[in-house]
Amino acid sequence: MRQDSPAPPVHHPPPEPLTVDSAETILHGICFKTGPPRVLGAELEWLVLDAERPDLALSADRLAAAHDAAGALPLHSGFTVEPGGQLELSSAPADSLTACVDGLQADLTAVRGVLRRQGLVLRGLGQDARRPLRRMLDSPRYQAMETYFDRTGPAGRAMMRSSASVQVCVDAGHEEPGPLGYGRRWRLAHLLGAVLVAAFANSPAAEGPYAGWRCARQGIWNDIDTRRALAPPLDEEPRDAWTRHALDTEVMCVRSVGDGAPWVIPRGLTFRDWLTSGSGPRPPTADDLEYHLTTLFPPIRPRGHLELRMIDAQPGEHGWIVPVAVVHALFDDPEAAETAYRVSKALSDAYGSRSAPRNPLWRSAARAGLADPELRSAAVACFLAAGEALPRLGASTHVRDEVGAFTERYVLRGRCPADDEEEQRQPAGKDARP
Template sequence: MLSWRLPDEPTRAGRHVTQLTEQAAELLIAERAFAPAPPGFVGAAVDVPAASPPDSRTRLRHGYLAARSARVAVVSGPPSPGLTNCLDRMAEDLALARPLVAAPGGPVAGGAGIRIALEAGLEGGGPLGLVRRWQLAHTLAPVLAAAFANTPGGGWRSARQAARRHLPVLPLGAPREAWVAYAMEAPDSHGRSVRARFREGAAPTAAELDRHLESLRPPVGARGHLEIDVADHQPGDGWRVPVAIAAALLDDPQAALDATAATAHLARESGLWERAAREALTDPVLAAAARDCFIAAYAALARQGAPRSLRDAIAEFTERYVLRGRTPADDILDRSAAQA
């Protein structure tokens, strides 16, 4: 039985005000990190430009619409059995949502992105194992961030990913251990970590810990399921491509092997997140990994009998950007240079 929430759906467990000990907080974070399940269900959340984000959550046909910031709304879909169902449901909900928020003028807000939710995997490190999926998601993350860079500014091809430039590719420790360490050390809205609060004698309540966990937006998050948050906003219906690529590379057994072979060595690369944000696919190491991964993903979708329109969209993106060492951000930079 599927046990995850809709992407971005607030928890209800944090209504109580029980104050925690440091050990209890760590145990609670570890317990909620993963709900082991085999690959299969796929979810997505797509940010959309909004002149008037909704004041409260609005139910759509399958998921819901909510405000993310003053200029961005988010459409979050339910976990769906398989990629095609996920994309079809998201397409319906996006069509319903866009007239409700009225796209603003000017460039898309730099914080807008696309998040993909996939099952955590089974306990252990086998082909469908949590350990393997956690590791692959992390080594794959900067490759996908580079390929889908689309928020240029200040010398970056992805200003959105620039905030992650100091991150390691693969965090230390087993999945639960790594997530607990990240969640306890990440600063909250006041700039203090949860661990620092305990050391200062200002222990958070369970509700405050819930809010802290909900606010975290690492490239790979543990939400019971895996949340992959690496793709910038894409024009038109381009949101389908990062969802399909991530799902294919993590959920198809052969594609996962191919992606592991293409990205495992990246865990030893220095400054990779900064390179992904600044140089994107002009970086030869990231470009080579992206080519192998996109080809593997296309092959997986062809084996699965994915709709022709989806395969064509991925083939077009691969030809236009990945094989040429370009990203959507380069189109924006080229237009800006031509107008200068």
């Protein structure tokens, strides 16, 4: 039998040099992928606690065993571990709220069952108050992140090691203008962000630089970097604004191209500088640009879709459902979207045009939650609009009941989950926040 001669070696051409023009083209093409809003997703981060002694800082071995057990499950959601040992479940893109909620709920039930057998539970809280804070993951990415953030203070370590959130992902929207157009939805996300921070605040701080804040997690994100966690200007075309923002933000790290070589953490080198000045350790590639985008942490990140990142992890087994449902309603129901835009724009206009989250409105939301009367009024209007929209969107009775109960317990009373958390921490006999 004739034997074929070995195939000749394949020589891959070197990557094309990246220029400012080609980088801008890439960014324009990937940041907003437009079309009718149809898909919803959510990413849920959880603290892992000892079931009997929740204040106990878990050992690295015990956390690793929990991660391994949960990661071995046949989950539909993506499963990842955050640097401080927080667990994250990321839903598959779902074509309905029901599909998104049901898929995540089934996976959460499975993960909770595995952890329960190890004497552990998941806790929905925006900031872990246990000490000491440790970094569980020792990958080059997280080593580089920590080195970079340490240059500006302790906020970066706190963000990596102890924060947890509910991130809601919605489609960018139509290319054409209108209530569901991508420009309007991009602006709505930023206008509405402070209302979501206040309503879902669940990281009260008893001490430190954010003592008394309802959402200390937002304070930490505000302090991690002078630019990396900021929103671009909202008075510009979204694609152009995000492109300039991404290129003019410092490079966090340059990955090594050789096995085992250390990553470079430059100082003051923006991606635009890297493209134009030759100051980096090597020329940047398109892959470097896409990696750079994963190191940007604005409150709303355009990844083709819109990723809303400002919501604290929520208490209880089903608390996470409320922000997912409310965001879905306020973005994907035209009537609710119009109400949310009108209400949040009127509130935001009173506080000036400074970028989120440095805008004073965002600071008030993080400090006071819904005790701020203006934020409370806006939240009431938005939650009631969301409640009316959910039946039109086909939400299940369970989801509608969860949103209704949250609205009654918190929003209509000018409270947020952080108020409950703080009251549980109060010594006996001490007056709690009303």
